[in-house]
Amino acid sequence: MKECKLEIACFNLQSAIIAQQNGADRVELCANMKDGGTTPNFEITIAVREILSIDLNIMIRPRGGNFVYSDGEFEEMKTEIIQFKKLDVDGFVFGILKEDGSVNKEQNKELVALAQPFPCTFHRAFDVVKDINQSLESVIECGFKTILTSGQEKNVVEGIDVLAELVEKANNRITIMPGGGLRSFNIALLKQKTNASFYHSSAITDSSETANGDEVKALKSNII
Template sequence: MKKGRLEIACFNLESARIAQENGADRVELCANMKEGGTTPDFEITKAVRNTLSIDLNVMIRPRGGNFVYSDFEFEQMKTEIEQFKKLKVDGFVFGILKEDGRLNKEQNAELVALANPLPCTFHRAFDGIKNKFQALESLIECDFKTILTSGVETNVTEGIDVLATLTEKANNRITIMPGGGLRSTNIGVLKEKTKAVFYHSSAITDSSEIANGNEVKALKANL
């Protein structure tokens, strides 16, 4: 089986450095870990970009909470994408839903077009969507390159069957990236069952917001 690739969600420069030093293939940079990740500070992103030689994706999310945004917040997301493009980041991570829990296809497609030619990942807003298989097709039509998901469950272990089905249905048209409770102890089983090629973890093993270098190494070793 092909060797999998690893993305580490980082909330600071130190974690990004640790991720790179211990074999991560990509960093997803966010702020506000307790909110599940929001748009990072511009200057911190600049410092991370200057430090990393591996790929750097940036979260575009104006606040924690739900994924339904006001017109003002949507404009803010557009401005942030334009600003971060100037830093030579490698991709963006975002997701917008409608009030009824369906995908907001129009707004997502607009952001993907704005980010072009940089690739976009639809984040775990996917886990709140009612019809996941219909959403999968819509996200492919929007030209997203990756979906970050726990398999519509609270974590990847519970969502393993859905992750396997999503990967199969995606059929290499979009990358299904398991994330949410992913650790070195369960990544091997996930890889075997889902056949996914990219995996996502914070590699945080204590109460700090710093990635654990040994955990990053172990995650990578089990791919």
């Protein structure tokens, strides 16, 4: 079995430290866990970047809610990418849809181009697209390197068949990264059934917003 990689979604500096210390391969830094993750604070990002030697991806999302953005919000996203690029981050995470539930290719392409040379992940906006197969092709066309998805279900276990299908259809053109309810007790099943190469979890096991070191370690050990 191939060794897979693990990304931990972190909502504070302590989580990023815990993720690195316990074997994570990458941190996705966000704010506002209750909103499903939004753009992190710039000062916190500076602190996280200084302390991390592993890869650091930054969420670019101006607010919670849907993934259809106003002109002002789109301009805000562009400004944030330009600012965060100066911090020597390793990638960006975002996703923009149209009102009809399709991928907004024009706006996403613009952000992907702006983020260069850093790779971009299309986040869980993918879980609410109308046509999953057409959207997969659209996201690839936009130049994204990864899709973070639960398989359009409330968690990865319920979406496992769709995830397996996406990995197959992607055919190494883009990385399909299962995320959403992913834990150490189900990650081996996901690896077995989907054959994905990268996995995403917050590794939070209590009511806090901080990753659990033992959970990070267990997640990683179950995909090696």
